[in-house]
Amino acid sequence: MTKRTRSKSLVLAILALTNTHSGAPAMANDLTQSEPVTLINVFEVPKDRIDATIGSWEKARNFLRQQPGYISTSLHQALDPGARFQLINMAKWESPEAFHAAISKMRQSSLGKEMNGTVFHAALFQVVRSDGGLEK
Numbered sequence: 418m419t420k421r422t423r424s425k426s427l428v429l430a431i432l433a434l435t436n437t438h439s440g441a442p443a444m445a446n447d448l449t450q451s452e453p454v455t456l457i458n459v460f461e462v463p464k465d466r467i468d469a470t471i472g473s474w475e476k477a478r479n480f481l482r483q484q485p486g487y488i489s490t491s492l493h494q495a496l497d498p499g500a501r502f503q504l505i506n507m508a509k510w511e512s513p514e515a516f517h518a519a520i521s522k523m524r525q526s527s528l529g530k531e532m533n534g535t536v537f538h539a540a541l542f543q544v545v546r547s548d549g550g551l552e553k
Contacts, residue, residue: 454513454516454541454543455509456510456540456541458505458538459505459506459539460505461503466534466535467494471504478490481519485518486512486516486519487508488508490509493506
């Protein structure tokens with residue numbers, strides 16, 4: 418992967434977090450829900466960059482957990498080394514607005530620049546059905 422391709426991947430990752438019209442992640446139109454929202458971000462990571470990406474994720478987590486509206490996050494790694502998405506981040510935020518404010522602050526920092534070669538696919542979600550087991 419060339420330096421230009423890696424740079425383009427990082428730009429695409431940042432754009433994946435936002436909708437080009439409103440600065441909001443792609444999500445359902447009703448943003449007035451009182452329930453927390455869930456960020457699901459799947460990562461396509463070159464095999465030789467998994468450990469470095471986890472380290473970069475930890476730095477981003479440490480920054481984001483200090484932001485208003487942050488609830489929790491967890492990073493999951495695929496058991497199958499051939500899986501397309503080697504890492505999946507799931508994070509809870511009090512609201513879409515809190516998430517957007519935190520991501521805006523993070524973009525102003527140098528965080529994320531270390532994730533060369535990683536392609537992100539991110540969006541905010543709200544629960545529409547649940548058996549209650551994963552909510553606790």
